[in-house]
Amino acid sequence: MYLQIREIVLWPRNPSFEPRRLQFELGKVNVISGASRTGKSAVIPIIDYCLGAGTCSIPVKTIRKYCEWFGIVVATAQGDKLLARREPGAQRSTDDMYLLEAERIKDIPHRIAKNINADAVKRLLDELAGLSKLDFSGGSESTGFDSRPSFRDLAAFTFQPQNVVANPDVLFFKANTYEHREKLRKIFPYVLGVVTPALMAKQFELGRARQELRRKERELRDAQEVSARWLANLKAKFSEAQELGLIPKPEQELSRGQMIERLEEVVARTDLTLSVSSSTISNALRELSDLEVEERDVSRDLTTLRHRLGEMNRMRGGVDQYQAALVLQRGRLQLSSWLVSHTDDKADCPMCGSHTDSATRKLAVLSERLQEVEAEASVDKELPAAFDRELQRVTAEVEQVTERLRSVQIRKRALSGRSAEARQRQFAAQRAERFVGNLESALDLHRRLGSDRELVEEVVRLRERAQRLDAELREQDIEARKRRALRAISNNAGRLLPHLDVESPNDPISLEINDLTIKVHGQERDDYLSEIGSGSNWLSYHLAVLLALHQFFLSQRRGPIPAFLVLDQPSQVYFPKRIAALPKDEDGEDVEEPQLRDEDVNAVRKAFEVMGRVTREAAGGLQLIVLDHASHDVWGDIDGVVGLTEWRNGDKLVPMTWLTDV
Template identity: 25%
Template sequence: MHLLALALYHRDGRQAPRTITFKPGALNILTGESETGKSAVLDIIEYCLGRQHISLPEGVITQTVGWYALLVQIGSTRLLLGRPRPAGASTNKAMLLIGDHTLELPAGDRMRANADTDALRAELSARLGIDDFRFEPPAGAERYAFNVSIAQAVYMCLQKQTEIANQQLLFHRQSEPGMAQMMKDTLPYFLGAAGPEQAARQRQLAEATRALRRVQRQIDESQRDNESTNAALHGLARLAQEAGMVQAVPDRASAAELNVLLREAADTVADPSAPPVFGEDGMQERLAAERQALREQLHDLNEAGALLDSWQQESQAFTGELHTQLGRLTSLQLLSAEDAGAPEVCPLCNQALEEPDPDIEQLNDLTRRLQHELTDAEALQPSRTRHRQELNEQIADVRRRLQANASALQALQASNRRLQEINDQHARQAHVQGRILQELQRTTSQSADESGSLRRQAARMQERIAELQELVDADDVRAETESRLSRIALDMTDWARELDLEHADEAEEVRISLSLLNVVLRTETSRIPLTRIGSAKNWIGYHLVAHLALHTYLLKHQRPVPHFIMFDQPTQAFFPEEVHDVGALTDADWEAVRSYFTLMRDVVNRNGQGLQIIVCDHVNLRDDWFRDAVIENWRQGKALIPTDWITEA
């Protein structure tokens, strides 16, 4: 698959898109100044290839563009891959057109969503020849299965400027969660070291292993049930022993011995010569009823006594008050009627009174009434005293009867406990026999061969797993992958020396490490990963040789991968910011920059028209071959977004 053109459609619906045309099977250089949109080209291409969200910063591109479209060619077929500007963070809408060599970029009014990203990727994967299979992670691995598609192949085709100069990683989006492991899982397939057959065997092995684990859990559960059953049988045998139904039970009795003992206990018949013994019928109920009646009688007597005591206290208070008033009035009897003054005049101050004082006769009459009431009140006291004595005697009698009742009830209960112990013997044996029969019936109803059947099933599964493991081991995907990476390492080593990268001359081999997903140099004494090599110049150089050698191998062996590579800012080690930095470059720097592009040109030529390389960079060399490779030069106001789009926005 090669890229033919990239188109941006204005949001206002104008018909003519902003188009970048690529040359298939050739070196394509898009050069220009900073902030002209060069780095955005890679993000747009990835979005058109099916990524659900476009990783563009908010700005003039997102404000003016309504549709993005990519025209690609696979063999003799052209495909138009269109994606609308996402309304939110992402979208799965897509436009897919398929045609022959006459298919071109459509006008703006023809851009309509007719598919989604799944359909788009499925079509691209099928036309690239990617086998339709699902990768299953090894048994026990804590990651998800996934369908192999162009989604994984694209990671080998793109290098953002933040990735090509990163000593920690080699592939596009490798640092995102789960991506590195996905690349390790799929790289063997894209190299040709593994395929659907190996994946199918891996899947069968994983499924068989999971099935074996399920059966093993059933065996463990059956074993735990058996152990629980033996414990229950042993407990029932102990109960039968305590009930006198069997002799001593061994501490370590087997299941067979326990079954013999329990069946013996189940057949035990109670002694007919020892009939049940019962106490006097209804005695306890009568004593309890009597006790209740006595308690109620005692309660009534106590309430009557409390009422009498309250009456006595009120009477004493009343008579005391009568004595006090009578004592005051008695002293007035010393006066005669002649001694009394005018009742309307105060005898002390001779002042007139509002109400006249009572006369002597009235006071004497009041004294006689009080004496009469006092005599009547004192006459009742002996009667109350006798009544209180009678109540006290009745209360004492009821308490004696309650004590006698309690003693009788306690003696009866003690007697009944002994009788109950005798009577419970047969009931206890009957209860134990019932539990024994229930447990024997339950254990008998279980399949005696259940555990053995599960173990035989597990043995067959283990044989099947061993067979599948032999097939998987025979595939030896790891060894096949390393073998192919060794062939790729031949070109990597030569090109690293050609670029004069650090440690390249002393290295016996420069290769891609599958475990590290990075470049590693192997010397006579050690292995040097890219993380231990300094300078952005070397990091970029090793990224270049790794991807160029990898795609050369993939193209040679016709692996189902898009045969294009896109590098963003491969000379950033020499042009860190603006183009005016060119004046600060030394001749050695210019030679290094030229060597990078020369290598890319030579690799394209070596692969005929099979490999397409797209480079977005600041540099603009004067060499004729370089100028021939330039497809866009974004300087003097030219950029990804036309000036009139910005002024009209």
């Protein structure tokens, strides 16, 4: 993404003063150097605030006291854009912003007023970066760390403030906070071009297909369960039809489809005659007796299973209680170790200093018991995984047997009621009419629930669609593409390290995006950045990896990362105090800086030479802004490196003339 800083603009509270303008050159290393407390470290918070930061980190007192608006002019592929934001006062931030767009902005308004808000500016920047509107969970709504990538997430690659530029534990801007670290881990494959908007759209489609498939499968299961319960009623209806003489007793057990076919024939008949007799009633009584035997058998099985399930649950609770008892006992005996640690040769009792053999023996017993309890507690008392599987199996079996018992009871109740009614009204034609009416309704319900061909076909279609999308995503091989991208970045950094002040310049390195740090692969062992000593190493690795990342971003066709990088005080590891805290003369001004060691100057100069070389190779595609105490004598005359007027002798970010009451 082509976005570079053309200038920084400050508007004074006093309208009689002109805005302060700091202009930078595009595609080069721009250096702002000067003494301490001149406002150099405020440049990163100003740029970040104008690009939509959630809070204002611009230093208070002088800068925020005498400035009413902060602004930046950025050069983009769509022309220049002036983004300004009001000083928030006592608030953490303000949404009041000003936007001016033109092919080339040369004149800055003397006074400005709000014409846009921060959210609109962030949407504008998202569009400039070409960021996907889909989130990482496959939707379009914010869902925590899975929310869609935003321009604000990309600030990690554009700023290296003073507390980060040579930090062994933190490699990226704001990665020291949990929220930013987790979101950065999430978006890293996206900014590397591994996960493209097209892939995100396909992942979104796959997520939707799987979600719809789960819903349809649940509906199908529910329909099948309803159909299973209906089967018990179906058998009862078939028996009732036999009692009424509507269907002859079959010679062999009929299948579900055959029973439905026979009952549908009953519904279709128009010449129904009742044939209730003692034989049909006897058949019903025999079936009732068989159902009672089946009910006893199923009840016995269910009782056994419930007893086993109860024992297993008690076993799980017993393990937890035993662990709790060990913890309690260990806590009570902990005092013995403290007493033993306070006894010496002069006294056995740490409280009164007396010699008592019995106390020593008792302490030894208590201490030995404590060791036994701690040894017992250290042994893993967790139940094996097979126990959980057995518990799930027994639970599922209890549910199945319970459902089987319920089906038997349904048939038994229906059969008992019909047998009594048949004896009372053997020849009642109305009974057959009501039965046929209920049977017709039941068959219609079964056709809608138990034989839903459309639902089955839709489940099959969704399953095939999910499998096809999953196969297409596997073909993309995201992990392999990620490895190739990280290998390219590591190679870029490896070419830069020999030109920097690093202890082992030829040891290969890798960027670990899961840990958000650097790993150095030595001959004997691999070390993370935090395990390596020396500030010069930390600075060199930071600089090499950040520059390597931007080289990689520039190689992408449409990368979302802005084409600038701001570094604050990279020379601090070499001379942090001699320039940072200069002595004052009698007039209160900084005295001339002391002579620096040649090896320190050479090391800093190496860093600037590498930065100049990278910007030259980018051919205007990358801009660096360096804020440093080092003077022109250190970094001057390096190709691709330019400097503003040094801020010394009263020249600061905020002009001294502004420091009047407003």
